[in-house]
Every structure is written in C-alpha cells, then in structure tokens.
Amino acid sequence: MKYPIIVHTDPDTPGFSATIPDFPGSFTAGDTMEELETGAQEAVELFFEDTENAPPPPSPLDVVLASEEARDGAVVMVEIDLSFLEKKARPVNVTMPVYVRNIIDRAAKSRGMTRSAFIVDSALKAAARGKNPDA
Numbered sequence: 027m028k029y030p031i032i033v034h035t036d037p038d039t040p041g042f043s044a045t046i047p048d049f050p051g052s053f054t055a056g057d058t059m060e061e062l063e064t065g066a067q068e069a070v071e072l073f074f075e076d077t078e079n080a081p082p083p084p085s086p087l088d089v090v091l092a093s094e095e096a097r098d099g100a101v102v103m104v105e106i107d108l109s110f111l112e113k114k115a116r117p118v119n120v121t122m123p124v125y126v127r128n129i130i131d132r133a134a135k136s137r138g139m140t141r142s143a144f145i146v147d148s149a150l151k152a153a154a155r156g157k158n159p160d161a
Contacts, residue, residue: 027105027106027108028104028105029046029103029106030047030084030101030103031044031046031047031054031101031102031104032044032045032046032093032095032096032101033099033100034098041055041057042055042057043055044062044065044099046066046070047095048082049073049082052070052073054066054068062102062104067107070108074110081111084103130144
C-alpha cells in the first residue's frame with residue numbers, strides 16, 4: 027500500500043530525511059531515495075512493535091500537501107508492505123536433526139502443546155530476550 031512520506035534535505039547534510047505522517051513519530055534517513063524507501067519500511071515495522079493497533083489508511087495526498095510539515099519538504103508516495111502484521115499462521119519448513127525434533131516433541135507434549143505452538147512460543151521468548159538480555 028502506498029503511503030505518503032515527507033522528504034527533507036539540509037544543505038549542510040548529505041542525503042535525505044523523511045517523516046511518515048500516518049505513523050506518528052516515525053522517521054528515516056538515507057543517502058538515496060532507495061535507502062529512504064527501505065528505511066520507511068523499517069520505521070513502520072518498528073512503529074508496530076509496541077502497538078496492536080490496525081494500520082491507518084494512507085492519508086489523502088491533498089491533506090498531507092496542505093500540512094505545515096510538508097511546506098519545507100517534498101511529499102513522495104512509497105510502498106509500505108504491511109504483510110508483516112498478518113496474524114494468520116502459515117506453514118514453514120524447518121530443517122533440524124532428528125534428536126532436536128524429538129527433544130522439542132517431548133517438551134511440547136509435557137506442556138500440552140503442539141510442536142508448532144512450542145516452537146513459536148520458544149522463538150518469541152528468545153526474540154524477547156534478544157531485545158532485553160536480562161529477561
């Protein structure tokens with residue numbers, strides 16, 4: 027889905043910076059427009075790390091163009107892939123040694139879980155520890 031970003035340049039700084047008005051507090055920077063687009067995607071993904079809200083529809087271009095923030099910048103439409111928000115489970119092929127699969131199966135069974143549920147639960151806990159090593 028295409029969302030507007032407001033691109034700014036600074037004569038004293040190379041590259042571009044941009045805000046993403048539909049995702050308050052989200053911004054990015056890059057030396058090229060391609061980097062700016064990649065950064066916008068990453069900024070939106072970070073925005074949703076701390077919220078369960080549904081993504082807003084893109085603001086109408088005329089509304090963004092009329093905003094105070096857009097006065098000193100250029101409004102560009104960029105593609106933001108929101109598929110990372112999809113909650114529906116999809117099959118995934120994972121390769122592991124048989125003995126690891128057996129350990130997982132025993133651990134899952136002892137907790138009343140399926141293999142998939144155990145792997146998802148374990149992966150989410152490991153990812154959370156990565157954000158906070160003390161967890």
